[in-house]
Amino acid sequence: xxxxxxxxxxxxxxxxxxxxxxxxxxxxxxxxxxxxxxxxxxxxxxxxxxxxxxxxxxxxxxxxxxxxxxxxxxxxxxxxxxxxxxxxxxxxxxxxxxxxxxxxxxxxxxxxxxxxxxxxxxxxxxxxxxxxxxxxxxxxxxxxxxxxxxxxxxxxxxxxxxxxxxxxxxxxxxxxxxxxxxxxxxxxxxxxxxxxxxxxxxxxxxxxxxxxxxxxxxxxxxxxxxxxxxxxxxxxxxxxxxxxxxxxxxxxxxxxxxxxxxxxxxxxxxxxxxxxxxxxxxxxxxxxxxxxxxxxxxxxxxxxxxxxxxxxxxx
Amino acid sequence: xxxxxxxxxxxxxxxxxxxxxxxxxxxxxxxxxxxxxxxxxxxxxxxxxxxxxxxxxxxxxxxxxxxxxxxxxxxxxxxxxxxxxxxxxxxxxxxxxxxxxxxxxxxxxxxxxxxxxxxxxxxxxxxxxxxxxxxxxxxxxxxxxxxxxxxxxxxxxxxxxxxxxxxxxxxxxxxxxxxxxxxxxx
Numbered sequence: 001x002x003x004x005x006x007x008x009x010x011x012x013x014x015x016x017x018x019x020x021x022x023x024x025x026x027x028x029x030x031x032x033x034x035x036x037x038x039x040x041x042x043x044x045x046x047x048x049x050x051x052x053x054x055x056x057x058x059x060x061x062x063x064x065x066x067x068x069x070x071x072x073x074x075x076x077x078x079x080x081x082x083x084x085x086x087x088x089x090x091x092x093x094x095x096x097x098x099x100x101x102x103x104x105x106x107x108x109x110x111x112x113x114x115x116x117x118x119x120x121x122x123x124x125x126x127x128x129x130x131x132x133x134x135x136x137x138x139x140x141x142x143x144x145x146x147x148x149x150x151x152x153x154x155x156x157x158x159x160x161x162x163x164x165x166x167x168x169x170x171x172x173x174x175x176x177x178x179x180x181x182x183x184x185x186x187x188x189x190x191x192x193x194x195x196x197x198x199x200x201x202x203x204x205x206x207x208x209x210x211x212x213x214x215x216x217x218x219x220x221x222x223x224x225x226x227x228x229x230x231x232x233x234x235x236x237x238x239x240x241x242x243x244x245x246x247x248x249x250x251x252x253x254x255x256x257x258x259x260x261x262x263x264x265x266x267x268x269x270x271x272x273x274x275x276x277x278x279x280x281x282x283x284x285x286x287x288x289x290x291x292x293x294x295x296x297x298x299x300x301x302x303x304x305x306x307x308x309x310x311x312x313x314x315x
Numbered sequence: 316x317x318x319x320x321x322x323x324x325x326x327x328x329x330x331x332x333x334x335x336x337x338x339x340x341x342x343x344x345x346x347x348x349x350x351x352x353x354x355x356x357x358x359x360x361x362x363x364x365x366x367x368x369x370x371x372x373x374x375x376x377x378x379x380x381x382x383x384x385x386x387x388x389x390x391x392x393x394x395x396x397x398x399x400x401x402x403x404x405x406x407x408x409x410x411x412x413x414x415x416x417x418x419x420x421x422x423x424x425x426x427x428x429x430x431x432x433x434x435x436x437x438x439x440x441x442x443x444x445x446x447x448x449x450x451x452x453x454x455x456x457x458x459x460x461x462x463x464x465x466x467x468x469x470x471x472x473x474x475x476x477x478x479x480x481x482x483x484x485x486x487x488x489x490x491x492x493x494x495x496x497x498x499x500x501x
Contacts, residue, residue, distance in 0.1 A: 093442035100354060101449035103347070103457065143441075238452070 013228055017160040021167050025063055028171050032059035062170070070166045071122040071130060074267070075110055078120070080132045083109035091138055094147045095131060098154045101236040107131050107157060115255035117141065117246075120267035121153040122162050129157040136255055141246055148243025151233035152269055159232065161225055165267055230293055234300050244297035251290050337473045344461040348482050351454035355485070358446040359394070359407065365443060366391045366414075369436050373417065376427035383420050387413045400483060411444065451485050458482045 033055040040051025083092055092109050099106040104126040114134035123129025131153045133146075141149065156162050234240035250270050270290060370384055377384070390406070390413040397406035418437075427433050462481045465474045473479075 090438060093438065093445075097442060097445040097449050100358070100446050101452050103351065103453045147445075236449075236452075 013159045021164045074122045080110035080112045094150045098151045102158045117250045119269045144242035145246035151236040155229040155232035240297040240300040348457040351457040355450040358450045362443045
């Protein structure tokens with residue numbers, strides 16, 4: 001029965017993530033359209049609609065591009081290289097095992113040169129997803145631990161967390177751009193057109209931006225997402241202690257992490273230190289405390305030792 | 316009168332739509348279970364293919380263990396010949412045990428342990444064992460989802476009309492076999 005309940009939350013999480021991504025995309029489309037329309041209004045009031053339409057198309061093209069090439073770009077930002085079938089064989093094997101257990105296509109595998117223990121996954125769809133490990137993780141984790149971490153990453157792909165996070169990274173980038181554009185145009189038009197035009201746009205933008213920002217923060221800080229990926233990982237490996245051991249090693253590990261671009265830091269299994277302090281992502285503590293995650297996995301292990309080794313519940 | 320007719324037609328259209336959606340949902344769940352079953356076979360075949368290789372490697376070092384090797388070869392043959400879900404499950408278990416025995420014996424051959432070829436085979440086989448149990452696990456998960464849907468209302472109505480049958484889960488008799496064999500020399 002335990003497994004059955006977990007299964008349903010599992011599916012609804014996928015649906016929830018797809019809905020959230022759709023909602024996010026919609027909000028950003030409206031926002032870009034409003035902003036560019038607003039700027040057009042300031043410049044040439046009778047052509048506001050052209051600006052709005054242009055903004056809409058611009059955002060649509062951007063999203064299509066991101067859906068297509070975003071994951072690849074993130075891999076490049078991370079400075080990752082293809083995993084070598086000989087050298088990183090264990091990682092690739094474990095990845096195959098977990099993909100089979102999750103019933104998703106086998107993702108691509110990448111490695112980054114980084115002495116700290118970490119991993120992340122990207123992908124708009126499970127069929128074009130990728131998992132990336134640091135060399136530190138491959139050297140310091142044993143097979144069971146590696147499997148636990150791999151299962152966690154595969155869970156992110158299967159639950160469509162990766163899709164949401166890719167879009168989230170893009171939206172944050174867009175917001176920064178829009179903000180700077182607005183500040184510039186607001187500054188220019190403030191004297192020319194009088195305060196009313198700029199003030200109206202400011203209110204409009206606040207009205208639209210505030211809810212999006214709130215949603216972003218809610219999404220990015222959703223600790224549930226990490227806990228859920230841990231729980232799914234336990235379901236895939238049937239051995240929650242593997243991931244718990246890995247998290248303990250990550251916490252005890254003192255290797256300085258390589259410089260990580262802030263845009264991809266929320267994707268990692270444990271936040272790369274340093275990335276926390278800069279850029280837009282400083283707002284979001286994306287990961288629940290490692291200690292709490294370990295505690296949950298350990299308690300799961302205790303239950304599983306009785307429940308999981310039984311026959312699966314017959315319906 | 317006219318509005319009544321429109322409402323009636325819309326209701327019918329909605330019902331048909333719902334019906335089709337339920338039917339398609341069941342079909343895709345059933346297909347997922349069938350695919351999951353095929354995936355188990357893929358992984359089992361992978362193991363069959365590995366074993367001759369393993370036996371060749373081991374033979375060079377273990378001259379006095381003909382019996383253990385023979386057991387593995389026979390278990391492989393029986394597993395390949397087995398018919399039916401239950402018989403095959405049992406034969407596969409026997410093969411897993413025979414392999415476990417082989418690796419246990421291999422412990423006492425330091426040269427064999429050190430050989431690169433053996434180490435590769437060991438990882439390959441450990442991974443294959445894991446893939447087999449992962450595939451079985453996913454099959455069971457898929458079957459459970461499908462069987463549950465079959466019994467839930469309103470899917471149960473559609474299922475009865477079109478003769479969707481519940482599928483059998485893969486069950487392992489020996490509880491120890493659920494754990495993949497540890498083929499580690501350390």
